[in-house]
Amino acid sequence: MTEITDARNKSIGIFDSGIGGLTVANAIQKALPNEHLIYFGDTAHLPYGDKSEDAIRFYSLKISKFLLDQNCKMIVIACNSASSVAYRTLVDFFEGKALFVNVVDPLVKAATDHGYDNIGVIATKVTIRSNIYRDKIKQKLQKANVYSMATPLLAPMIEEGFYQGNISHSVIDTYLGRKEFADLDALLLACTHYPLIKKEIEAYFDHKVDVLDSTDVVANSVKKLLKEENLLSPKRTKKNDFFVSDYTQSFEDTAKVFYGEEIKLETANIW
Numbered sequence: 563m564t565e566i567t568d569a570r571n572k573s574i575g576i577f578d579s580g581i582g583g584l585t586v587a588n589a590i591q592k593a594l595p596n597e598h599l600i601y602f603g604d605t606a607h608l609p610y611g612d613k614s615e616d617a618i619r620f621y622s623l624k625i626s627k628f629l630l631d632q633n634c635k636m637i638v639i640a641c642n643s644a645s646s647v648a649y650r651t652l653v654d655f656f657e658g659k660a661l662f663v664n665v666v667d668p669l670v671k672a673a674t675d676h677g678y679d680n681i682g683v684i685a686t687k688v689t690i691r692s693n694i695y696r697d698k699i700k701q702k703l704q705k706a707n708v709y710s711m712a713t714p715l716l717a718p719m720i721e722e723g724f725y726q727g728n729i730s731h732s733v734i735d736t737y738l739g740r741k742e743f744a745d746l747d748a749l750l751l752a753c754t755h756y757p758l759i760k761k762e763i764e765a766y767f768d769h770k771v772d773v774l775d776s777t778d779v780v781a782n783s784v785k786k787l788l789k790e791e792n793l794l795s796p797k798r799t800k801k802n803d804f805f806v807s808d809y810t811q812s813f814e815d816t817a818k819v820f821y822g823e824e825i826k827l828e829t830a831n832i833w
């Protein structure tokens with residue numbers, strides 16, 4: 563067996579602060595059913611959205627090491643907060659060991675390729691504070707007006723199962739009712755938890771604003787990159803693995819909703 567064949571059969575590692583990244587994992591699994599996925603949700607440290615950049619970098623390094631030890635050819639940072647502040651560190655630290663994919667660039671590309679004039683971005687405090695979306699959008703599309711807002715209540719609200727109801731409607735109305743958001747052409751859901759409230763957000767804007775999330779766009783860029791690198795797996799031989807750093811029944815229940823299928827969470831004590 564050649565080295566190339568071996569590398570193709572390696573897994574794709576995917577991680578997030580918790581279970582929000584399962585929305586991305588599910589999109590990857592649908593786009594690439596032959597790939598074996600290893601998911602890691604750092605539920606012991608959730609949420610990342612208000613942690614320091616150093617803490618998020620440290621967690622991301624440790625999790626990536628764990629995934630690389632499980633024989634991964636690629637690591638997808640399925641968390642906007644970690645993608646915003648830890649991507650470069652991971653690429654530099656693990657140079658040559660695996661391909662790294664962040665969730666920011668594919669979403670920026672989708673928005674700038676379309677050429678929207680007024681783009682809103684909602685995300686965690688860390689992601690918004692990093693200015694990564696505004697800077698990358700402006701680099702590619704100077705004419706764009708970018709309106710960014712931290713929406714820290716959304717991720718815990720969704721984790722707790724509050725969506726498609728009075729509570730989520732009221733939180734969404736309060737956040738999106740800001741006057742800067744009155745004239746948007748597109749809104750970027752720059753947090754991997756938000757696909758679960760995408761329909762509510764589209765309805766809030768009366769379907770007049772394009773609402774973009776990082777599920778399919780990330781899955782497509784994972785596919786493109788694996789193809790370019792000749793690393794697409796010809797066949798999946800085992801079930802996907804799902805790890806969390808702190809297990810509770812409630813994570814297990816919510817995980818099924820995020821992934822859209824029955825899954826079994828295992829605990830990995832990496833701390």
Ligand code: DGL
Pocket residue numbers: 578579580582583608609610611612640641642643644686689717752753754755
């Ligand atoms: N999934 C994380 C993200 O995309 C948000 C949740 C958290 O704050 O940990 O930024």
